[in-house]
Amino acid sequence: MGVxxxxxxxxxxxxxxxxxxxxxxxxTVLEAAxxxxxxxxxxxxxxxxxxxxxxxxxxxxxxxxxxxRKVKHALGSRLRMLVAEDVEQLTGHPLGGVCPFGLPTxxxxxxxxxxxxxxxxxxxxxxxxxxxxxxxERLAELVDATWADLCSLPS
Numbered sequence: 001m002g003v004x005x006x007x008x009x010x011x012x013x014x015x016x017x018x019x020x021x022x023x024x025x026x027x028t029v030l031e032a033a034x035x036x037x038x039x040x041x042x043x044x045x046x047x048x049x050x051x052x053x054x055x056x057x058x059x060x061x062x063x064x065x066x067x068x069r070k071v072k073h074a075l076g077s078r079l080r081m082l083v084a085e086d087v088e089q090l091t092g093h094p095l096g097g098v099c100p101f102g103l104p105t106x107x108x109x110x111x112x113x114x115x116x117x118x119x120x121x122x123x124x125x126x127x128x129x130x131x132x133x134x135x136x137e138r139l140a141e142l143v144d145a146t147w148a149d150l151c152s153l154p155s
Contacts, residue, residue, distance in 0.1 A: 001092035003126035005102030010132070014142055017132050019125045027096025027128040029062035036122055036131065039063075044115055044123035044139065046098045048087045052077035055090055057100050057107055059123060059139065061114035064151035074148050075110075096128040100143040109145040111136065116147075 003019065010017050026032035026043075033040040043062030048055065051071065058066070071079050084095050092104045100109045100123070115121055115136035122131045123139065140147060 001102070001104065001126070002094060002097060003130045005092050005104070006099060006126035006130070006132075007102075009102035014138070017134060020122075020131050020133065022129045022131075025096070025128050026124065026131050032122060032124075032131060033062065038120075038122060039118075041114070042118050042121050044121040044134075044136075046091075046100055046123060048082045048091060048098060049079045050082060051075045051079045055082065055086075055107055057091070057098075057109045058112060058148075058150055059100055059109065059115065059145065060112035060151045061117065061121070063153065064112065064114040065154050066150060067152040070150050070152070074150055093124070093126045094128060097124045097126050097130065099124040099126060100139075100145065101132075102126060109143045110148045110150060111140040111145040112151045113147060113149050114151050115139070 029040050029043045032043045041061040041063040047058045125132050
């Protein structure tokens with residue numbers, strides 16, 4: 001699945017968006033920012049979490065961190081990160097390439113308000129070397145995300 005599922009998703013819903021494929025890794029925020037020549041905050045990282053009994057994806061600015069208090073207030077429960085095997089099984093994407101596009105099953109997706117500080121963000125695109133350039137609003141619209149305040153800058 002991975003990048004091919006993302007490609008099919010984009011071809012069907014947003015054919016104007018092009019997958020950027022790199023020779024070097026974009027698996028971490030710092031690698032992606034260096035490879036793409038952008039600020040770390042512009043990397044739209046996708047976190048795979050279990051909140052209560054539900055699995056959700058949270059897309060946030062790369063330099064922000066989940067705020068447990070905000071998540072519990074907004075989503076009603078504490079969160080737990082998924083293990084790598086569950087992430088790949090539920091999203092169809094490997095760690096370092098997880099994104100909200102081309103998922104094998106529908107999952108609730110939240111876009112953190114931290115993304116709105118940028119005109120353009122760069123989420124992964126299903127592999128450790130692929131990403132897309134997109135506005136935060138278009139990202140949320142494409143994946144039917146809910147906007148929420150779930151993250152904070154690290155102190």
